[in-house]
Amino acid sequence: xxxxxxxxxxxxxxxxxxxxxxxxxxxxxxxxxxxxxxxxxxxxxxxxxxxxxxxxxxxxxxxxxxxxxxxxxxxxxxxxxxxxxxxxxxxxxxxxxxxxxxxxxxxxxxxxxxxxxxxxxxxxxxxxxxxxxxxxxxxxxxxxxxxxxxxxxxxxxxxxxxxxxxxxxxxxxxxxxxxxxxxxxxxxxxxxxxxxxxxxxxxxxxxxxxxxxxxxxxxxxxxxxxxxxxxxxxxxxxxxxxxxxxxxxxxxxxxxxxxxxxxxxxxxxxxxxxxxxxxxxxxxxxxxxxxxxxxxxxxxxxxxxxxxxxx
Numbered sequence: 001x002x003x004x005x006x007x008x009x010x011x012x013x014x015x016x017x018x019x020x021x022x023x024x025x026x027x028x029x030x031x032x033x034x035x036x037x038x039x040x041x042x043x044x045x046x047x048x049x050x051x052x053x054x055x056x057x058x059x060x061x062x063x064x065x066x067x068x069x070x071x072x073x074x075x076x077x078x079x080x081x082x083x084x085x086x087x088x089x090x091x092x093x094x095x096x097x098x099x100x101x102x103x104x105x106x107x108x109x110x111x112x113x114x115x116x117x118x119x120x121x122x123x124x125x126x127x128x129x130x131x132x133x134x135x136x137x138x139x140x141x142x143x144x145x146x147x148x149x150x151x152x153x154x155x156x157x158x159x160x161x162x163x164x165x166x167x168x169x170x171x172x173x174x175x176x177x178x179x180x181x182x183x184x185x186x187x188x189x190x191x192x193x194x195x196x197x198x199x200x201x202x203x204x205x206x207x208x209x210x211x212x213x214x215x216x217x218x219x220x221x222x223x224x225x226x227x228x229x230x231x232x233x234x235x236x237x238x239x240x241x242x243x244x245x246x247x248x249x250x251x252x253x254x255x256x257x258x259x260x261x262x263x264x265x266x267x268x269x270x271x272x273x274x275x276x277x278x279x280x281x282x283x284x285x286x287x288x289x290x291x292x293x294x295x296x297x298x299x300x301x302x303x304x305x306x307x308x309x310x311x
Contacts, residue, residue, distance in 0.1 A: 001019070001020060001021075001022045001100060001101040001102050002017065002018075002019060002100070002101050002285075003017075003018055003019075003020045003062050003099060003100035003101070004016065004017055004018075004062070004063070004099040004100075004285070004286075004287065004290045005018050005020065005059075005060040005061060005062050005063075005099075006047055006059065006060065006061050006063065007059045007060045008059065009047065009048060009049030009052065010047070010048070010049070011047075011048075012044075012047075012291040012294045012295060013291070014047060015047070015063075015287060015290050015291050015294065016287060017286060017287045018060065020060070020062070020100070022101075022102050023096055023102060023103060023104040024104070025073060025074075025075050025104045026075055026104070027075040027076045027077040027078075028075055028077045028078065028106055028107050028108075029075045029078070029104045029105060029106055029107065030071045030072075030073065030074050030075065030078055030081055030087075030104075030105055030107060030110065031071070031072045031073035031074075031102055031103075031104060032067060032069045032070070032071060032072065032087065032089065032102065032103050032104070032105050032110075033069050033070045033071075033072040033101065033102055033311075034067050034068075034069040034098055034100060034101060034102060034103055034310045034311070035068055035069040035070065035119035035123075035309075035310055035311045036067070036068050036069070036119040036120050036122070036123035036307055036308065036309055036310055036311070037064045037066055037067050037068075037098040037099060037123050037307070037308050037310060038064075038066040038123045038124050038127070038305050038306060038307045038308065039064075039290075039293040039294060039296075039297045039306040039307075039308065040065065040066065040127050040128065040156060040297070041156075041297060042065065042093075042127070043063045043064060043065075043294065043297070044294045044297055044298055046061070046063055047063060047294070055093060055095075057094075057095035058095065060095075061095045061097070062095065062096050062097040062098070062099050062100050062103075063097045063099050064097035064098035064099040064100075064308075065090060065091060065093055065097055065098060065126075065127055066089075066090060066098060066123050066124075066125075066126045066127045067088065067089050067091065067098040067103060067105070067123060067126075068086075068087070068088040068089075068113060068119040068120075068122030068123040069086075069087065069088075069119065069310075069311075070084060070085070070086055070087075071083050071084060071085040071087060072102065075107075077107075078107045079107075080107060080110075081107065081110060081112075085112060086112065086113040086119075086122075087110045087111060087112055087113060088110075088111060088113050088122035088123065088125060088126055088263060088267075089105050089109050089110045089111070089126055089258075089260070089263070090109060090126035090127050090130055090256070090258045090259075090263070091103060091104075091105045091106070091109055091258065092106060092109065092258055093258075099285075099290060099308070100310075101310060101311075106258075107260070108259075108260050108261075109258045109259070109260045109263075110260045110263070111260050111261075111263035111264040111266075111267055112264070112267065113267065114267050114270050114271050117267075117270060117277075119309075119311075120279050120282060120307045120309065121277040121279060122277070123305075123307050123308075124277040124278065124279050124304070124305035124307055125160070125263070125266055125277050126263060127156075127256060128156040128157045128159070128160050128305065129160045129263075129266045129275075129277075130256055130257075130258070130259060130262055130263065130266070131157050131160075131235055131254070131256045132157050132158075132160035132161035132164050132211070133160070133164055133262055133265065133266060134254060134256065134257060134259075134262070135161070135211050135233045135235065135254055136148070136161060136164050136165055136168065136209070136211065137164070137168070139231075139233050139252065139254060140209045140211070140231055140233060142165060142168050142170050142208070142209055143168065143169070143170075144168065144169030144170070145169060145170070145171070146168075146170045146171070146208040146209060147170065147171045147173070147206065147207040147208050147209075148165045148170040148171065148172050148173070148207065148208065148209045148210075148211070149172075149173045149174070149175075149200070149204060149207050149209070149210045149211070149222070149225060150162055150165065150172060150173070150174045150189075150211045151174070151175050151210070151211065151212055151213050151214050151218060151222075152174075152175060152176070152213050152214060153174030153175065153176050153180070153184040153187065153189055153192075154176050154177075154180040154183055154184055154303050154304070155213060155300075155302075155303075156302070156304070156305055157211075157213050157235060158174065158184075158211075158213060159187055159278045159304055159305075160266075160275070161211050162174060162184060162187040162188045162189055163187050163188050163269075163274060163275050163276065164269070164275070165188065166187075166188030166274070167269055167272075167274040167275070170209075171190050171191075172188055172189050172190050172191075173189065173190065173191040173192070173193065173200075173204055173207070174189045174191075174192055174193070175192075175193045175194075175195045175200050176189075176192055176193075176194065176195070177194065177195065177196055178194045178196060180303060181194065183303065187276075187278075191204075199221075200221070200225065201221040201222070201224040201225055204225040205224075205225055205227075206225075206227045207225045207226050207227065207230060208226075208227060208230050208231070209226075209230065209231050209232070209233075210222045210225065210226060210230070210231070210232040210233075211233055211235070212232055212233065212234040212235070212236065212239075213234075213235050213236060214236060215234060215236035215237045216237075219232070219234055219236075219237070219239060220243065223243065223244065223247035223249055223251075224247075226247065226249045228248040228249070229248065229249065229250070230249045230250075231249065231250045231251070231252075232244065232249060232250070232251040232252075233251075233252055233253070233254050234251070234252070234253050234254070235253075235254055235255075237253065238252075238253035239251035239252065239253065277305065278303070278304030278305060279304060279305055279307050280302050280303045280304025280305055280306060281293070281296060281302060281304075281306050281307070282306075282307045282308070282309055283306070283307070283308050283309070284308070284309060285308055285309060285310045285311075289308060290308060293306050293308055
């Protein structure tokens with residue numbers, strides 16, 4: 001099968017097209033014929049070697065941990081899916097990712113795609129959508145009427161966090177550039193702070209929850225907008241516990257957990273019209289296409305999700 005692999009850590013030029021063996025599946029797995037995948041910051045951070053201690057994989061490595069496609073084969077223990085099913089997934093983080101024509105996926109990390117959803121839309125959801133869902137629902141316990149601040153609302157995780165927070169009945173504020181103001185309002189933002197000429201910590205107060213996707217100084221300033229006993233969850237770097245304690249808030253770091261049942265919850269939100277995947281850019285499945293997709297992701301200014309059409 002065709003795959004885009006890296007054989008060394010480094011820049012985008014390390015992404016190479018290769019013919020590799022089709023994966024063998026275990027008894028609890030399906031073989032997924034990939035129709036589309038997407039690019040997330042973890043992809044190029046892995047490519048650069050920033051995550052090699054956390055994930056000490058041997059080369060060659062196939063990057064990519066988002067996929068939509070059709071079940072081509074099922075393991076002997078698989079009972080929830082059959083050949084021909086249209087599914088989407090955030091598979092386990094292994095060295096055999098989704099920049100490939102086929103990938104092996106554990107049954108519990110899959111969900112059926114809604115009928116009206118395209119493969120490109122489905123590939124845009126799993127990693128970012130699950131991250132937003134787990135931060136808001138599992139960790140934030142966001143309730144109707146809560147005040148929620150989502151940083152970078154036009155970004156990959158932000159677009160889902162805004163919509164999920166709105167579906168929970170929260171009042172939602174977000175930071176964005178002026179050109180994205182209408183866009184983030186359309187996703188559910190009640191209050192948009194133009195970070196180019198406004199300081200969010202000077203205009204917001206008494207918030208219940210902050211989703212931090214930027215870290216650094218933004219994370220520190222975020223404590224100022226939280227009410228006592230408010231909560232901050234970061235998806236970029238672990239917060240300073242002393243700093244959080246001083247501010248009288250709870251702060252934590254979250255690394256996504258792959259979860260097919262929660263993907264099915266996101267599919268249900270889509271069916272209800274409460275969650276719309278935003279495909280910002282699409283690239284072809286080639287060396288040049290994937291390199292271009294990485295280049296865009298590295299700017300940190302992509303609106304919506306970056307999708308690669310495999311088929």
